[in-house]
Amino acid sequence: xxxxxxxxxxxxxxxxxxxxxxxxxxxxxxxxxxxxxxxxxxxxxxxxxxxxxxxxxxxxxxxxxxxxxxxxxxxxxxxxxxxxxxxxxxxxxxxxxxxxxxxxxxxxxxxxxxxxxxxxxxxxxxxxxxxxxxxxxxxxxxxxxxxxxxxxxxxxxxxxxxxxxxxxxxxxxxxxxxxxxxxxxxxxxxxxxxxxxxxxxxxxxxxxxxxxxxxxxxxxxxxxxx
Amino acid sequence: xxxxxxxxxxxxxxxxxxxxxxxxxxxxxxxxxxxxxxxxxxxxxxxxxxxxxxxxxxxxxxxxxxxxxxxxxxxxxxxxxxxxxxxxxxxxxxxxxxxxxxxxxxxxxxxxxxxxxxxxxxxxxxxxxxxxxxxxxxxxxxxxxxxxxxxxxxxxxxxxxxxxxxxxxxxxxxxxxxxxxxxxxxxxxxxxxxxxxxxxxxxxxxxxxxxxxxxxxxxxxxxxxxxxxxxxxxxxxxxxxxxxxxxxxxxxxxxxxxxxxxxxxxxxxxxxxxxxxxxxxxxxxxxxxxxxxxxxxxxxxxxxxxxxxxxxxxxxxxxxxxxxxxxxxxxxxxxxxxxxxxxxxxxxxxxxxxxxxxxxxxxxxxxxxxxxxxxxxxxxxxxxxxxxxxxxxxxxxxxxxxxxxxxxxxxxxxxxxxxxxxxxxxxxxxxxxxxxxxxxxxxxxxxxxxxxxxxxxxxxxxxxxxxxxxxxxxxxxxxxxxxxxxxxxxxxxxxxxxxxxxxxxxxxxxxxxxxxxxxxxxxxxxxxxxxxxxxxxxxxxxxxxxxxxxxxxxxxxxxxxxxxxxxxxxxxxxxxxxxxxxxxxxxxxxxxxxxxxxxxxxxxxxxxxxxxxxxxxxxxxxxxxxxxxxxxxxxxxxxxxxxxxxxxxxxxxxxxxxxxxxxxxxxxxxxxxxxxxxxxxxxxxxxxxxxxxxxxxxxxxxxxxxxxxxxxxxxxxxxxxxxxxxxxxxxxxxxxxxxxxxxxxxxxxxxx
Numbered sequence: 001x002x003x004x005x006x007x008x009x010x011x012x013x014x015x016x017x018x019x020x021x022x023x024x025x026x027x028x029x030x031x032x033x034x035x036x037x038x039x040x041x042x043x044x045x046x047x048x049x050x051x052x053x054x055x056x057x058x059x060x061x062x063x064x065x066x067x068x069x070x071x072x073x074x075x076x077x078x079x080x081x082x083x084x085x086x087x088x089x090x091x092x093x094x095x096x097x098x099x100x101x102x103x104x105x106x107x108x109x110x111x112x113x114x115x116x117x118x119x120x121x122x123x124x125x126x127x128x129x130x131x132x133x134x135x136x137x138x139x140x141x142x143x144x145x146x147x148x149x150x151x152x153x154x155x156x157x158x159x160x161x162x163x164x165x166x167x168x169x170x171x172x173x174x175x176x177x178x179x180x181x182x183x184x185x186x187x188x189x190x191x192x193x194x195x196x197x198x199x200x201x202x203x204x205x206x207x208x209x210x211x212x213x214x215x216x217x218x219x220x221x222x223x224x225x226x
Numbered sequence: 227x228x229x230x231x232x233x234x235x236x237x238x239x240x241x242x243x244x245x246x247x248x249x250x251x252x253x254x255x256x257x258x259x260x261x262x263x264x265x266x267x268x269x270x271x272x273x274x275x276x277x278x279x280x281x282x283x284x285x286x287x288x289x290x291x292x293x294x295x296x297x298x299x300x301x302x303x304x305x306x307x308x309x310x311x312x313x314x315x316x317x318x319x320x321x322x323x324x325x326x327x328x329x330x331x332x333x334x335x336x337x338x339x340x341x342x343x344x345x346x347x348x349x350x351x352x353x354x355x356x357x358x359x360x361x362x363x364x365x366x367x368x369x370x371x372x373x374x375x376x377x378x379x380x381x382x383x384x385x386x387x388x389x390x391x392x393x394x395x396x397x398x399x400x401x402x403x404x405x406x407x408x409x410x411x412x413x414x415x416x417x418x419x420x421x422x423x424x425x426x427x428x429x430x431x432x433x434x435x436x437x438x439x440x441x442x443x444x445x446x447x448x449x450x451x452x453x454x455x456x457x458x459x460x461x462x463x464x465x466x467x468x469x470x471x472x473x474x475x476x477x478x479x480x481x482x483x484x485x486x487x488x489x490x491x492x493x494x495x496x497x498x499x500x501x502x503x504x505x506x507x508x509x510x511x512x513x514x515x516x517x518x519x520x521x522x523x524x525x526x527x528x529x530x531x532x533x534x535x536x537x538x539x540x541x542x543x544x545x546x547x548x549x550x551x552x553x554x555x556x557x558x559x560x561x562x563x564x565x566x567x568x569x570x571x572x573x574x575x576x577x578x579x580x581x582x583x584x585x586x587x588x589x590x591x592x593x594x595x596x597x598x599x600x601x602x603x604x605x606x607x608x609x610x611x612x613x614x615x616x617x618x619x620x621x622x623x624x625x626x627x628x629x630x631x632x633x634x635x636x637x638x639x640x641x642x643x644x645x646x647x648x649x650x651x652x653x654x655x656x657x658x659x660x661x662x663x664x665x666x667x668x669x670x671x672x673x674x675x676x677x678x679x680x681x682x683x684x685x686x687x688x689x690x691x692x693x694x695x696x697x698x699x700x701x702x703x704x705x706x707x708x709x710x711x712x713x714x715x716x717x718x719x720x721x722x723x724x725x726x727x728x729x730x731x732x733x734x735x736x737x738x739x740x741x742x743x744x745x746x747x748x749x750x751x752x753x754x755x756x757x758x759x760x761x762x763x764x765x766x767x768x769x770x771x772x773x774x775x776x777x778x779x780x781x782x783x784x785x786x787x788x789x790x791x792x793x794x795x796x797x798x799x800x801x802x803x804x805x806x807x808x809x810x811x812x813x814x815x816x817x818x819x820x821x822x823x824x825x826x827x828x829x830x831x832x833x834x835x836x837x838x839x840x841x842x843x844x845x846x847x848x849x850x851x852x853x854x855x856x857x858x859x860x861x862x863x864x865x866x867x868x869x870x871x872x873x874x875x876x877x878x879x880x881x882x883x884x885x886x887x888x889x890x891x892x893x894x895x896x897x898x899x900x901x902x903x904x905x906x907x908x909x910x911x912x913x914x915x916x917x918x919x920x921x922x923x924x925x926x927x928x929x930x931x932x933x934x935x936x937x938x939x940x941x942x943x944x945x946x947x948x949x950x951x952x953x954x955x956x957x958x959x960x961x962x963x964x965x966x967x968x969x970x971x972x973x974x975x976x977x978x
Contacts (some may be wrong), residue, residue: 053487
């Protein structure tokens with residue numbers, strides 16, 4: 001058997017097809033989910049992909065968080081459903097309070113698209129178990145509002161509990177506090193990050209690296225072995 | 227407040243002596259008289275609005291048409307051409323049942339007035355052209371030209387344009403894979419913001435802009451219509467109607483990329499269910515254009531009720547509604563029994579859609595407002611029978627003196643130290659410096675099919691995941707060459723784009739162009755235009771790459787000073803398997819560097835003459851299109867058969883620029899030897915056309931040389947990939963760190 005992984009399309013989602021492809025490349029079955037449907041079609045995990053849901057109007061992720069589909073995603077994530085938020089998906093997860101903190105505009109005020117070096121800080125989550133802690137990887141980054149912020153207590157908590165999952169290396173591309181690129185919830189089933197692992201799964205495409213593939217093989221192994 | 231009676235057709239007939247503001251709307255006296263003659267009466271205000279926008283230079287190509295015909299008359303035989311000039315965009319067969327549509331357009335004037343929105347809506351417009359053909363947009367490219375890099379206004383215009391292109395294209399989910407950024411004082415006050423897009427579809431999905439089948443419904447969908455983008459209409463409104471409403475409206479449209487993204491998805495879903503008979507996007511001239519073009523290209527007439535158009539501003543007059551260029555709108559013709567399903571799909575995507583009219587079996591375009599008929603015209607007379615001008619043209623009297631001012635006579639570097647100094651100046655000059663600060667504001671990765679993106683020689687997109695089929699696109703133009711000789715300059719632009727596509731391993735198939743010039747009312751400019759079109763048409767015929775469509779932008783001038791004639795040429799190519807693509811970056815130490823083609827002492831219009839001597843004069847490099855074709859064949863074969871690991875075309879800046887770029891991108895240096903028969907200066911800086919530098923693995927050396935020898939392409943071994951410096955033996959050594967600092971520091975230093 002293989003795992004069925006849902007990819008939600010909001011109006012303005014951009015990387016939904018790419019994420020479905022990445023899931024396929026990893027050997028799992030992608031399932032398209034629609035923002036107006038509460039039904040998650042019994043998927044084993046959900047990815048909230050990148051893009052500009054609802055045009056990022058008001059605030060990135062702020063409107064998408066109230067979509068019907070999110071009611072179910074929030075409920076099930078609290079009950080243990082693995083959820084990965086990439087870029088806009090990460091923003092939605094913070095807006096939905098499944099992950100702490102929030103995202104502000106990049107400190108240099110420009111959109112930035114680059115091949116970003118990261119360090120894997122936590123390889124024990126549902127989405128990172130195929131990495132090793134301390135591993136250095138390159139994943140494309142592309143966003144306007146990628147500056148991770150949280151209050152001091154939250155930051156201390158994240159650091160103390162090892163919940164910073166990824167950190168920017170060599171250069172901080174957006175002014176994120178503590179160089180944070182991605183975090184996990186305490187249970188390790190909900191992970192969010194700004195860089196785009198779905199754009200690093202084929203050696204020919206994009207930057208030509210496949211450093212993003214372990215996200216999708218991690219979850220596949222976890223689900224199949226469950 | 228009293229209101230003048232509605233200017234219906236009946237009212238116009240009854241009041242023949244009413245003066246209409248035709249001059250304020252940009253019509254010439256004889257053009258207005260022609261409208262009266264066509265209609266047999268004075269036009270209504272609404273009819274005048276339609277004719278004035280559709281007969282404008284922008285929509286009617288009235289000054290350029292007589293020259294553009296050559297693209298059809300001299301079109302080479304091409305089996306690849308599926309849809310040619312005249313539709314929203316041309317369509318080319320790329321094999322395996324796939325078709326590709328692509329086009330380049332200008333958004334120059336609005337981008338100077340309001341850089342962000344001007345550039346953003348330029349992307350929006352070209353993308354709607356692609357959707358209107360039935361294709362999914364897969365990439366955009368942006369050839370840009372600005373005034374001097376250190377001019378204070380460039381710091382206003384460039385960041386706004388770049389943010390606008392990024393803001394719109396990134397939000398649409400279209401990878402930006404190519405284009406150019408050029409600085410020259412001649413573009414001060416007239417920046418050129420050209421935007422290109424590519425779309426992919428299956429052959430059976432090609433859609434055309436025509437309204438056929440009496441009874442079929444005309445559906446307007448997308449954004450509500452507002453008062454933005456109306457030029458002369460405010461004048462018309464204030465003359466005809468009361469003045470108790472907002473009258474000063476911006477002439478630059480405001481874009482909403484989120485709305486356009488919904489429009490893409492909803493249109494493609496309607497196409498997939500075969501719900502659409504004909505389709506047209508609303509760009510320049512808005513509803514006037516969409517209704518008249520759909521009706522005149524179809525078999526019947528059309529009746530439209532303007533009251534049904536969803537408005538953003540309920541005080542808009544019918545003339546304003548017809549002229550509004552509000553963005554993110556499309557017009558579809560749908561069979562009556564499919565209307566419900568079409569509307570359902572729009573609703574799914576939260577897109578407003580309204581039936582505003584239907585196709586009739588007559589031959590008139592009739593538009594109603596508040597029950598009165600305000601337009602009754604033969605749509606052909608609006609859309610296609612605009613005026614055609616044979617503008618006078620004459621070779622400018624300064625052309626001879628310009629050409630006589632030979633760049634070959636400029637002082638040259640006399641020592642290795644001077645050469646080194648000039649190389650550093652060249653690679654750090656704004657035109658030759660890295661544009662990464664700009665391109666990193668564009669998403670290259672979205673859609674997950676980007677094989678190559680700038681600064682590669684051409685952008686490349688995978689079309690089919692199974693077979694690896696891909697397409698490549700390059701855009702090039704060199705206004706300095708074209709100023710020296712517009713005929714040759716246009717051919718050099720074509721040759722460079724062709725070469726850039728071939729360098730990455732793709733076979734060039736077809737051409738689109740964006741022709742940017744000064745005022746057609748100046749005979750010297752008109753001569754430049756005529757020469758450039760003739761050069762491009764002759765060149766396309768010789769290379770076997772037909773022009774599938776394009777765009778003309780005139781009046782790029784402030785006062786007497788026109789921009790350099792700037793034909794920008796886009797070449798589209800196809801590659802059977804993107805795994806065979808050739809990148810610019812050096813891959814491996816020890817690989818052998820070969821220079822393909824002949825190097826002559828050609829410095830007219832060169833980057834060297836600009837950077838070192840601030841000089842423009844002489845003749846541009848010679849063009850040999852047969853040589854370009856041969857070089858292309860060699861590069862494509864070498865890439866397909868794995869004989870080369872990297873390749874870079876030689877163009878502005880010459881060989882040294884190309885080698886430095888390949889070295890910096892690969893993080894590997896090169897040791898070069900000046901070949902026999904050439905001096906170091908000519909070897910490094912000449913801009914002779916028809917050349918490329920390739921890196922050949924030692925195991926392929928014999929095979930590669932044999933191939934070039936057998937086909938008669940001159941090939942010279944010039945060095946080896948090695949170390950962490952660019953060294954020209956006996957002349958100078960430049961460490962990569964120093965080159966990188968020079969090459970990458972300039973643009974952020976000027977703009978960040």
